[in-house]
Amino acid sequence: MAVTGLAYIFLRNLFALVMLSGMFSLTAAVLYVVMDAVDVAFTEAAVGAGIATVLGLATLGLIGVAHEKPSRRSVLGPFLVVLITGAVLINATLDMPHYGDPNAPIHHHVAPRYIEESGREVGVPNIVTSVLASYRGYDTLGEVTVIFTAACGVLVLLGRSGRRRPGAGNRGGREGAAGDAGAAE
Amino acid sequence: MRHKAVLRVSSKLLIPPIMLFALYVQFHGDFGPGGGFQAGVIFASAFILYALVFGVSRARRVVPAGVTRATLALGVLLYAGVGVAGLLLGGNYLNYSVLAPDPVQGQHLGIMLIEFGVGMTVASAMITIFFIFAGRDRDEGDG
Numbered sequence: 001m002a003v004t005g006l007a008y009i010f011l012r013n014l015f016a017l018v019m020l021s022g023m024f025s026l027t028a029a030v031l032y033v034v035m036d037a038v039d040v041a042f043t044e045a046a047v048g049a050g051i052a053t054v055l056g057l058a059t060l061g062l063i064g065v066a067h068e069k070p071s072r073r074s075v076l077g078p079f080l081v082v083l084i085t086g087a088v089l090i091n092a093t094l095d096m097p098h099y100g101d102p103n104a105p106i107h108h109h110v111a112p113r114y115i116e117e118s119g120r121e122v123g124v125p126n127i128v129t130s131v132l133a134s135y136r137g138y139d140t141l142g143e144v145t146v147i148f149t150a151a152c153g154v155l156v157l158l159g160r161s162g163r164r165r166p167g168a169g170n171r172g173g174r175e176g177a178a179g180d181a182g183a184a185e
Numbered sequence: 186m187r188h189k190a191v192l193r194v195s196s197k198l199l200i201p202p203i204m205l206f207a208l209y210v211q212f213h214g215d216f217g218p219g220g221g222f223q224a225g226v227i228f229a230s231a232f233i234l235y236a237l238v239f240g241v242s243r244a245r246r247v248v249p250a251g252v253t254r255a256t257l258a259l260g261v262l263l264y265a266g267v268g269v270a271g272l273l274l275g276g277n278y279l280n281y282s283v284l285a286p287d288p289v290q291g292q293h294l295g296i297m298l299i300e301f302g303v304g305m306t307v308a309s310a311m312i313t314i315f316f317i318f319a320g321r322d323r324d325e326g327d328g
Contacts, residue, residue: 151310
């Protein structure tokens with residue numbers, strides 16, 4: 001994954017970048033499988049590696065640009081921001097409990113109840129499903145609404161007015177969908 | 186895409202198993218990994234594969250715009266409607282235990298229905314977004 005990330009920085013060919021992002025997602029999916037989060041891995045492989053790559057390629061076909069133009073502006077400012085953010089994040093991980101630590105707070109809040117009671121209360125063998133669909137029903141409803149809103153946004157921005165302002169509509173649609181998804185999470 | 190015989194034949198072979206696998210993931214989500222979201226994406230990918238190989242306009246004839254838009258909204262409505270049904274039957278919003286005489290059975294029914302709603306919305310959202318992205322190309326070429 002680190003190699004993919006580094007290659008991201010130096011590559012200018014957009015097609016290769018889209019493919020790299022698919023590779024990154026696939027590696028992430030493998031990582032999730034290793035960490036026993038099969039449901040998450042499934043989603044990552046289907047959405048991140050599959051649909052996102054196809055959508056990226058479709059966008060490339062739409063805008064018809066194969067290479068990113070090298071920016072002339074100084075990279076020092078953004079680099080500093082990234083460096084500080086990274087340092088803060090790494091500093092935060094030092095306080096996190098070790099992976100698989102049974103004393104971690106996450107294993108003591110509501111998780112024991114889900115594990116012990118969901119078989120009796122919900123009766124679904126896959127606890128992930130019972131948590132997502134039943135205990136956390138509101139959240140999932142919100143996620144579905146986000147997807148609905150994203151599709152509606154794409155429809156409104158790109159569906160009809162394709163002939164008038166292709167560039168403006170396209171950019172707005174991407175940002176709108178990303179913004180919706182970000183806000184919900 | 187008229188001459189890519191290998192692509193056409195292999196995608197024709199692949200599309201039915203993809204759809205079957207999507208349905209399996211959809212309804213087997215209670216027992217193994219998976220659920221409405223993943224199933225919706227896989228189901229949509231079958232249509233996207235068809236559109237990639239045979240062209241968006243032919244794929245649009247299989248699933249017209251009206252159908253995907255209707256199912257897009259129907260999925261969310263189904264999900265929210267299950268919640269309202271729980272309300273009407275005397276429980277809290279999105280409490281499935283009251284949907285059937287036996288609470289566990291009610292949970293099963295509720296989860297199946299909402300997962301189906303999720304799958305519908307996700308599949309039609311993905312199909313809609315892809316068709317719009319890929320279809321604009323052609324529109325501009327024509328106009």
